[in-house]
Every structure is written in C-alpha cells, then in structure tokens.
Amino acid sequence: MALVRNVYNLLFRRTSTFAITIMVGAVFFERVFDQGGDALFDNLNRGKLWKHIKHNYEKEEMDCIYGVDLEELCPVCGDNVSGYHYGLLTCESCKGFFKRTVQNNKRYTCAESQECKIDKTQRKRCPFCRFQKCLTVGMRLEAVRADRMRGGRNKFGPMYKRDRALKQQKKALNRESGLKMESMPPVMSPTQTDYALNSTLPNLPDISSNKNILLNMPSSTTSPEYEQGLYPTPGCMSLGSHSPLPSQYSYQSLPCRTIKSEFPDHYASSGSPGSTGGYTYTDQTQTMSSPTPHTGLDLPALVLEFVRCEQDELLVRSKISTHLTLLQQNQSSTEPLSTFGLMCHIADQTLFFIVEWARSCNFFKELKVGDQMKLLHNCWSELLVLDYISRQVHHDEQDSILLITGQKVDLTSLLTQAGATLGELVRGTQQLAQHLQELQLDCREIICLKYLILFNPGAGRLSTDVVKNLACFSENRYAALCIGEEQPKNCYTELQVLRGHFDIVRFLVQIDDFRFASAGDDGMVLVWNVETGERLLELRAHTQQITALTVYTCTRAEKTLTALITASSDRMMCLWDVDTGHRLRTVSSLPSSVKSVLVLDHLDVFLSGGNELCVWNKEFQLQCKTNHYRDSGITALVDLPKCCVAAAIDKEIVIFKLNLSEAETSILAVRHLTDHQDTIRMLIRVNDDLFASGSHIGEVILWDTLDWTIQAYERILWEEPDRESQSEIKMGLQKQSEASIQHLHSDGERVVAAVGSGLFVYNTRMKTVVAYRKFAHDSDVLFTKLLHNGQVMSCSEDGSVRIWELQELPLPAEPASSGFFGLFSTIGRSSKQGSVPSKKLLEVSGLCSLELVGDLIGHSGAVQMFLSFAKRGVVTCSADHLLIVWKDGERESHLRSLALFLKMEEKGCL
DNA sequence: GATCAAGGCCAG
C-alpha cells in the first residue's frame, strides 16, 4: 500500500491534471478488467495461460535460432568479418590490431597527413590512420580488458545479441517482402494505406506472403543507426571512406543512446571494465522516448531501477515474430489464422515475456517463488492489457492498432470481428490509450504503472511476508526519491540522466545557450543539448583520458566557428567543429600530456600547459615553447594584461611574457612568485585587477594582475573542534587534504573556495571572509561556484551536490550553530606584507553562514564538476559515468502544461 | 554443455 501511494505521489505529484486523469484512467482500467477482462481473452482460456506461466517456472523458454550472417565487411578495412570484436563486427586482423594497440598502449605517427586510406591491401601501411579509423567506426577501448582476463562474456554481450536479432529481422524482412533495406518505406507505406482502406479484413493474412501487413521494421529513427553499426558513429567520417560528413548527419539527427548500467558498481568498474557484468544496452529512441520530445520527468534510484529492468522490446519483438513465422509455416497447409487468432497467439507469447520480465526485475525476484506466483496470478491479465495499451499510446494512427510484432491492424475491421461485447471493450481501451497519449505519458511512467499493477498488495491475499517486503522496499528507497521534498528553496526538483560515458566524467564546458560538451577518462567527448538531453555528437579520437577541454571560437573565412580543443594523456591535442563533429586539426606525439589549455582570443593564439608551455596559432602550428618543467609541470593557466600569462608550476606561479612580433615569436619567464608554501591547486582570474591562487595547505593569495604583488593572503586553518561534543564528527575526516584548496571560483567581487570538505566565501573588495562552512560535504569538495542568484553550489567526492545560501548570523558571537555539520570553523588570518594579527573569523563583523537550501541526490560517485545554464538547469558530471541535468520542476511542469494545452487547443478539445 | 568474444600464441 505504502509503495503504491509513494509511487503514485512521486509520479504524479507534480502535475495535478496528470494525476486526475491517471486516477480516472485507473478506475476505468479497473472497470475494463472487472467487466470483461476475461471475455477479451476467452479464446485463450485462463487456465491454459496459467499453465504456461507455471510451465515457465519449471523449464526455461524455447531457444531461438540465430544464424550469424558473416557476409558483411569490416568497417575498418573491408575484409570479411569474423564476428563481433570490441563493439562491432570486424575482421580478425583489425581485432588483433586494435587489441595490440590498446593493450600495449602503442603510439603511432602518420607519415602523411593523417588521412591515409585504409583497405585490405593498405591497412598495414599506416597504423596511425588505421587506429584512428578503428576509433571512428566505433571500436570500444573499454572492451579491451585491463586485467587481460580471458574468456567469458562482457557487458557488450546483450548488445551483440540485440544487433544480431535486428539483423536477423532485417534479413527476414528482405526475404519476405522482397524489399531491400535501402528502399524500406517509412512507417506509412503505400501497402499499409491499401490495407487501411481495405476494411473488409478477411482472415488475417499470413505473415510470410504478406501484402497487407508489414512485418515491422523498427521505426525510421533506428534504421540509419542500424545501418551504421551498433553505435551512432560521429558524423565526422563516413564508414566507407574518410570523406567528409554528409550534411544530413548534422547534430540534430544523431540518435541519443542510453546505456543502462547496473547501479551500485560505478566505483569498481573503472579498473576492470569487463568485470562488472549485468549491463544492458538499449537505444533510447526505442525504449525511452515518447512521441513528443522528452521533457525530463525523471526520477532517481527507484524509477531508474525500474527502467533498468525493462526488457529489450526489439528482442521480444523479434522473438515473437520468429515464433509466429514458425507457427504459420506449420499451419499454412491447413487454414490461415484469423486476426483474432493471431492476436491471441501474440498475447500468449507476450505473457511469456511478462512473466520473464517480472522474474527478472530486482524486487520481484527477491520474493519467494510462491509469492511470485500469487502476485502474477493476480495481475497477468492487467499487465497484458497495459502492454497492449502502452503500445497504442505510442502509435499515432487513430484508425489502426499496433501489435508487438510491428504489424498494424485496422480498427474498424477488428471491431466488426469482435462483436458487441468485445467491441465495446476494444473501443474502451482505445479511448484510454488516447487519453494517455494526450497526456504524453512516457515510457517511464508506463513502466511505473506496470509495477503498480504487479505489486498491488490489495489485489489478493498475499502472505504477510510479501507485504512486509514491500514495506521494506518503500522504506529503503523513499528517502532517495524525495528531491525537493522539504527543500522549498531548491528549484531543482527534476532530473534527467544522460548516459554515454564509460568512465569517470571530469570535464564540462558550455558551448552556447543550449549545448555543452562532456569529457572524461574514457577519452570520449560528447556534445549534448541541455534542454532535450539529446546527445548531439560523439567525438572520438583519444585513446586515453581527456586532460583538458576548452571552447575555442575563431573566425575562419569570415565565418565564426565554434570549436573544442581537447587534450589527452595519449599526448594528442585535437580541434573539433562542434556543429559537424569534424576533427579539424590533430597534433600527436606531444612531448608531454597537456593539463591546461588557455585560449588568448586577442592574440589569436592558444597556450597548452604540460611539462612545457607551448604557444600555438589557430592553425595548430607550434609557435614557440618554454623549457621543460619537471614533475607535474604546468597545472593551471590564467590570462593577464600586457601579453602576460600566469602559470601554476608546483609551488610557484611563473609569469610568462609573450612576444608575438612578425619576425619571431617567443615566450619568456619574467617573474617567479614563490610565496606559496605548497603545491598550487588552483589559479583563477578574479577581475581586471586581481587573480587568485590556492594551495594544497589552504593558502589563498590574491595577486595584482599588473605588478604581480600580493593583495591579500589567507591561510585557512580549521581550528580543532571541541573534542567532547564533536568527536564522532571528526572521525574519518582527518585527511591530509583537509585544508587543501581544491577549487576556486569568482564572480568578479567574491571568491568562493573549496577547502577540504568545506567552503568559504571571500570578498575581495572588503578583503574579508564573508561566509564559511567547515563541513559542507562528507568528503572533499571538488568544485564550487557562485551562482547568478547569489547562492553557492558545490559538489563533492562523496557524490553529493549542494546548494547554499548566505545567511546573516543572528548572533555574531555565537558560532553558526544551525545546520548538520561542524560549527567550529575558524580561520587564522595573517598577512605577509602587513602585520594583521591572527584573529578568529567569528569576530569579523557581517559574517554569514552558509545554509543548506538544496541537496541534489542522484550521483553514486564523486561529482567532478557542474555547469549552470541558469533557467535551463544545472549539469553535473561524475565518477559514476553519468551526467545529470537538474531542472527547475516548476518551469518544466509549466512548459509541459503549456505544450499540452496547445495540443488540446489544436485538436479542439477546449 | 553449447556459444562466442576476449586473450594468447607464433610462423611469416
């Protein structure tokens, strides 16, 4: 009961109209079942079906025949394929080449211009270009095992299977209809129109000789993807050759892909990608999208878990189709099946999969088998009807219904066949489907409905055990689901999860109002639309983790080009066109991996900082470079006036002066600022007059941008807490980096610093600390930012993302006593130039506390960075491989309602 | 126990 109520709340709380209609729908739903649920499937006979279910418990399902058709050619070299290797069908030699290259971390260079043609005869000539092509066509680095474990299956297994099923289906289709894949008509084909008009509907045609029914091909969104391989390849190179991208592959048309991953293992998986198991790959356009653009009603944990447990519809579809084909082959000698007979067989088969689904979903399988059977016995018919209805919701045509096999059946003729009682029922379900369609009920919501039906404890007499277990689930999961509950100042009540990365995501950059790029340890750079969550591009060239990511706008031939510069541990640097995905420039074999990139727009150059500082022009030609700096080299760069830049090199800040005269370009170190006592972790520009640096031991120094003198010096020393009362909080927090400055950000006047697991805000004009909190997170704060509305946002190694508001302390003499964590923060203050004595922060007047106003729960790994799109939301990236877009629930709901009203108005409902 | 993708081996 509790679970049901919770899920209802979670699902429908946000849009009241939604809730009402669902309730009405649910009542209607119930009536349908009570009155004629049995009648609808009289043909099938409940007892027989139940026998099937029971049978399913005893014996595993019949296996399907999957012949692999190896007639295809290797997308890299055109040789014959030998099977799926590292993500797609390739030949044996490219498999071996890819394996050797990745395993031995090989570095190749191209003797030509990095565009060598790769075919069967020339593939040996240039390993550099061959490997680049391997990456471009979609061979996956993460499929090469770090631990070299042999045998077994990896997470790609299910995907290979699905792809194989698709290919099989395509083959069958080609055989049956005599149609070539290339000439596949879109959903509305002439044959279908014929059928719709031909309303007499005799006996249902057999599928093999079909004239009227189109054995489905997945809708047009998936076929291009299928044609290209398992993954949408970045448009930058077509498969056959290195010719440039056809314009229709501009970013809007790339399908978005989802990787459903097992949740708890995000931490462990980075080390050995093959060891995690349990991954299912699904195409988002297939299972996640609704007919209208998805607006992001997405909930964490529980719903994600539900979605994760979903079956692959394509696989189910192909299995059922295969079954029906076999059935009809056996039957064709006698008499063909009637429409209704066919539908019964489909229902029969669907039930198998419903049972399979139930048994595979996490909560259900933890129950006793006896209880599982009780639950299933109670709801199988409802689930069957829901399955039917949900398919109609996503089927746009009013006068026909869509079957799981992709076949369409004309509604009027079905009604004639059905007779009075059943006809009423069919009409009823159509009506309900239409209501749901108007509400843009998306797949997730339907999935939740399925669970509501499955776990409806009121529906029958269950052993107390089940009820207890259900209560337990709801207890455990509920807390995690309550985004926005009791957080009145937190507008981020909706989230959308973006999947695509295979390893830690470390970098985010904003491209324009809508787009941003993400990059991480998997070497991939993905470009996304923040509003829709669509993945626009996948930029693949790097073989190791990305170490720097910057937006670069330059003018070429009087056109402004927005590009991305990426640098990686593979010692390459690339320039990408963010509109087309083209790789415009590549520099390989750099002497060291680049950790920071700084674009100097006014000088038309950019700098790369690795173990040496290099100056590049916009054509990616090296202009000059400094000498070698040992160890970690240049970790951060900021732009300064008068052609100067500041570089963080271990404990020093080195000021370099650029000379970009016509005759010669040079870069010279003109000053070494040695005031930091430990490694500099962060360097930022504050405003025209100041830049700031932060070190590993908590020093923050403000520098003058012109004469590089110290303007302020803060050493953050969290004072020891009062042992008696705080001993438990202190436990486990004594880390070396406790006072380390992990990150700095400035809005021009104030600077916010991530210090250990705490935060402090400093006013550069007043030269005072404005606010602080020693324990803002349970672990190190990795990134922090001052938001436009004055709030502070921070994210941490512990996976949390929090929003803070500066609030004046009621009693300046008292420590900030509200909040969850430490209250004993003190900052020792000194000045190298002056003689300001150390004094306690608490005595500083006007000091504010940072009050927690929002806690964004969603990530299960360290949150590395975030990006704010103001009203459109905030994007976070994490070690759990995910990106999450956090959205203003009220705004999104408003937009949804608006869209709904517009749609209803259009249809004349109002 | 069959399958099949991943790693290993080694003559060329």
Place this chain on the structure above:
DNA sequence: CTGGCCTTGATC
C-alpha cells in the same frame, strides 16, 4: 608487427 588459429570462461 601481422593475422590466422587456438584456448578460455561467463552466460544462456
């Protein structure tokens, strides 16, 4: 270094 062939082992 290449690529054909062999061994391995999780998954079904």
